[in-house]
Amino acid sequence: MEKVKASLKIPSSLDWSDPDPCKWTKVGCLDNRVTRIQIGKLNVGGTLPPELRNLSELSTFEVMNNQITGPLPSLAGLSKLQEANLHNNNFSSFPSDFFSGLTSLVHVFLDYNPFEPWEIPESVTDAKTLQTFSATGANIKGRIPGFFNFDTFSQLRVLHLAMNNLEGELPNGLAGTSIESFWVNGQRLNGTIDVIQNMSSLTEVWLHGNQFSGPLPDFSMLTGLQNLSLRDNQFTGVVPASLINLKSLFVVNLTNNELQGPTPKFADNVIVDMRAGSNRFCLDDPGVACDDRVNILLSILEPVGYPQTFADNWKGNDPCNNWLGVACAQGNIVSILFAKKGLTGTISSNFAKLTSLTTLDLSGNNLTGTIPVELTTLPKLTKLDVSNNRLYGKLPPFRQNVVLVTEGNPDIGKDKAPTPDGKSPGGSSSGGSSSGSKKSNTGTVVGSVIGGVGGLSLLALGIFLYARKGKRTSRVQSPTTVVIHPHHSGDQEGVKITVAGSSVNGGSETFSHTSSGPSDMHMVEAGNMLLLMANIQLKQDWQEHLGIWRQITGRVTTKVDVFSFGVILMEMITGRKALDETQPEESLHLVTWFRRMHLNKETFRKAIDETIQPDEETLASISTVSELAGHCCAREPYQRPDMSHVVNVLSSLAELWKPAELDTDDEFAIDYDMSLPQVLKKWQAFENSDESSSFLASTDTTQTSIPCRPSGFADSFASADAR
Template sequence: MKKKTKTHLGFELLAIFLAGFSSNFLRVESQSQDADVMLALKKSLNVPESLWSGSDPCNWKKTVACSKEGRITRIQLGRKGLQGTLPPNLRNLTELQIFELQYNNISGALPSLSGLNKLQSILVDDNQFESIPSDFFTGMTLLETVDIDNNPFSAWEIPVSLKDATQLRSFSANSANIKGKIPDFFNADVFSSLTSLHLAGNDLEGGLPASFAGTQIQSLWLNGQKSKLSGRIDVIQNMTYLQELWLNLNGFTGPLPDFSGLKDLQRLNLRDNSLTGPVPASLLSLPSLLVVNFTNNMLQGSVPVFKPGVAVDMNKDSNSFCLPNPGNCDPRVNSLLSVAQLMDYPLTFAHSWKGNDPCQDWIGIACPNGNISVVNFQKMGLTGEISPAFASLSSLQKLLLADNNLTGTIPESLTSLPRLTEFNVANNQLYGKIPNFRSNVNLITTGNKDIGKDRSSSPPSSGTPPSDAGGSSGTGGRRAHVGVIVPAVIGTVLVLCLIGFVAFCWFRMKRKKLSRVQSPNALVVHPRHSGSDNESMKITVAGSSVSVGAVSEAQTVPSSEAGDVQMVEAGNMVISIQVLRTVTDNFSEENILGKGGFGTVYKEGKASIETRIAGTFGYLAPEYAVTGRVTTKVDLYSFGVILMELITGRKALDETQPEDSMHLVTWFRRMYINKDTFKKAIDPTIELNEDSLASILTVAELAGHCCAREPYQRPDMGHAVNVLSSLVELWKPSDQNSEDIYGIDLDMSLPQALKKWQAFEDGSQSESSSSSLLPSRDNTQTSIPPHPYGLANSFSSADAR
């Protein structure tokens, strides 16, 4: 029995000895492994001996710390002027807790640190790291602080593996080239301790995730996104721990939320967005507020008055407040803002509704007798509900809300309008009982499938407004007719505004005796088939320098025998097929500028000046008549590019520029962010002063909106007209001289001015003796009308200076 006991005891002692030996062996092996990693790190970063001397990393005091077992727990090499790359085996430092390399010049790939489950802090900001692996954060369950700001990473998305870091308190990745949407996992359930989230200066897009609500985030930086964050910012009203919020330089829209729950908010920066509606009183009364910035938005209503001690940056002219200084708005303004409230304060209204008199060029508002008599919001893509506040407009005679996406019911209060004669809500998504209007009210509710029902049978759509329902009669038929005429008029006005702007710039250019450069001319051809010369084709001539109206339907012309003279009528121009073949080198493939849904666009070929087809504004035509008819689906993006060309003197695509500046739109957006850099982007031939710069900034802002990435973010044509037409008076030369401008009165209509020009060209001083602007259809030599004296035979952005 004793022998067995001794044997058993011997085995126990052996087991204890082996366990201790194994533990010591593993510890020594780990220490050796850590040493190998650290020596590799020292070599790859060329760490000087004054910092890391000797072969034992645990003796590298100040910048390295070890545990009692000799394992590496801290690496702190911030601001040491280091260069080089990191070794790939850093993840072998399994006891590492603190990793700091900030403010050096380290490049290459940031190696994966996945599996370092004891790591608490990563500071590698302000280096030159080129990439970050997708599994970088995997298994970091104790991670609290991340700072990877200002590294030129290749484009990457915040990985789902970050969710492993449930102890995360601060995540900072400003200017780290993050793309995509903000992940929805930054919520209180995953990150219950997160107080700081900084993602400024990246390429994020989309909206604020609803998961932000209820978090303990105190500092949120999302400003300066290249692709622009968008949508509403309502979610911040439920981020009650917020102390600072930076959302500037984005594309957020809609009204400001309720701030009453944000008792700790100190700094609020919302400048350079497209926010609308009044500034809520809940913000003005916040006790902790120190700084607020609202410059360059579309905020409406009265100028807000903050409590003493609040630093306010709110350039009042850069918003849409009713008055330049604090004071009460006109009651009619307040009524219309109440109307807009249930429609979420549309951006279209905010762009136009400026000043304190709604009868002064407010979109959708007509005051034939000095009072608001007509409200016409048809086909504006409006959402929301019909406001009972319409009832406060007692002089209202016509209320036209057709062809939108309005939901809800028709307010009973509207029946009290004493002068109402027409109420049109056709083609919306209204439901509920129709109130009893007076018998003399022309009430139109067709196209609302749930009208008369208790509730809507479908959720509101977010797409484009519904089109007119088929063959309606009476007022509905008249609406369809008006729907064709109005876009034509607006399109004409838009072209007139652009012509006015270019003409003014030309006059200034003439005084400075600038040289002229040729710009591309264009012709749009819609082939019916492909192959032989005997096929028919549909041709759209891209406008002319004298055509100021909407371009009429292009004609389909069958080809003919060689001796025949075939004519194409495009708008007011009559052009022979032979001429078209000449200017395009018989529709040569080499002269194709591009192909798209509208057809093929040709540049002019080797033709004489007399046979040039496209005139000064030829490249604008596809906006208005590429399908041969007036249409409201105008490509505002192209118009925005043209405005950018006029402002900068640059081409839309300039392959002589560096790669990041080759595309005008992206370069323009980047330059426009800062006023100083934007001044450098303006064509140097433009004479800059305080007034001209203000006008250019207005046009630049319009160009930026027109070139928004998403079509729904672009303004409608009516807004572009309003913006440009408001500058017409400013664009007139202040030192008018009849000799300089050949006797042309700048108050003349454009056709009158063109007649004057032509009269001067013909040597005649009499308007009555000037010939018709349009060529005779019997003249088959040339269909090109004379151009005004002094204009180059071709036109480029440089001529607009």
């Protein structure tokens, strides 16, 4: 305490003259040990000494609203500290180990200090009893850490990070937390705010002054929300009724966005900041409905996420007044021309409500799903162009005079939906049982799965493995047998999957899984089949990402496949197993360890497999893949991307991942000047060739439906050939 006294400039109002610090003003003791220092708002100057951390019984430390300068000393090890009020001073820097060992910390206030730029350190996770973390205007940089989640901070009620230099998206881990007051306003945050809809304890949300975009989420679960500030962002779409009708709402601010549809009319007791003309509402009168044509067009945009380009160009209440992509005749909409507008999502059946429509052009986008049968009811339709999308399914029965353009959709005309990566499903295009196919006579339907996945996802993975410099990470070294048998149980039909291979120590590894029926077929889709073929911690991964998931949820979905795919990416980046019992408890599970290591650049560099030795350019690519891996392994299934997004990310990096030296002697090596679909066709042609038959006859097993790996794949992928 004498060190504290010597470092601070104590005003005359504080009597700190007694030799016994327990008798000093604003200092409290218990059993002659200092437990409280409460000198806030007393015009205290000077600095805080590092010896402060030696006050091991300190539970309350208040120095807020003073003029204290210099670096903030670490309080690491003060295990009894419950409250630290440090806001409104002039501290110059924040120590990264500040929170280490603060296992009793409940409230911390760091607001309005001119710290040098700093990132929220992982050491804050030591304070699992934290209820308030407030650091507004504290010069924080980087992203909002993913460890602000319910698993780590189940008691967190206040998270104030406003007026800093944060960027990126809101972390998915916020969903399900008990946070009541959430401030992140005045920064460079972007993306959607969908995570908000699952923060059911919220009473106050300040998101204004960022770059958030997309439609507003469903607010029906936020039954206690009172104060919502969304102004000065880029939100689009219609204000949802779940917000307008929220009975708890007291203040709402929507000014300066690109919201569309009717101007919302809130209850009379709600204070509304929604300046006229600051959005894209059809009319300025609250509660007045838009023109029916406007309502239909906006409903059509809902399945594609209300793209900002339309919000920028659709103004007023008359869609025939020079609206983007809309052509009219005598006040009736006759043409919708949305070609190459970057649309992602599905085709709305509400196009059928535009009864004067003659031309509908949706070509050159990224649309999925099927063509709605409702479009066949359009009485004047003469042309429908859906070419170059990712649509599937049988064509609805249009009239003979309708020109239907569908080229560039490889799955059009097939009953089955494409696999999650957007490639063609295997098996019969009529959707019949595989038991009647040629390959089922030998007891395998591997081809129906790999045919859709191998041509694109495996190629992307193989290219990435080049950066691994041939390192072997799999515990299974020799080729593995993957056999999928038709399975009958009572009236139900499914599949039985058997996997066998030789392990490093010379032993064998064999296990099986039997599905309960056709709905279980998801388990052999993209991610899980890749998991099997890659043989990465073979049995443990299968059990952890499939069996355990079934026990918890009772079902397996494509989102489990996406999770497994993310684990594979993490394993390739780090060279570690998904579950490594040789590691300490906190590093046992790869996914949780990877999330922690990815919080900042320095720890992430240490997590990368040392054999990669990345330069800055390679590191940038690996960072992109690591972001993707984290996205795939989000805790909630709905927060994970579709495999189509995964493929888009990996494909964009394919050019950077080309090996320096190619094996040009192999006829079936990867040609990097070919597109991925072209490579797939080349492999399929090889599969049907005489040479393929000769090759298969010479192998020990005959269960494969694709040729042996092309020579363009890294050696470490050799054990990943499914036979």
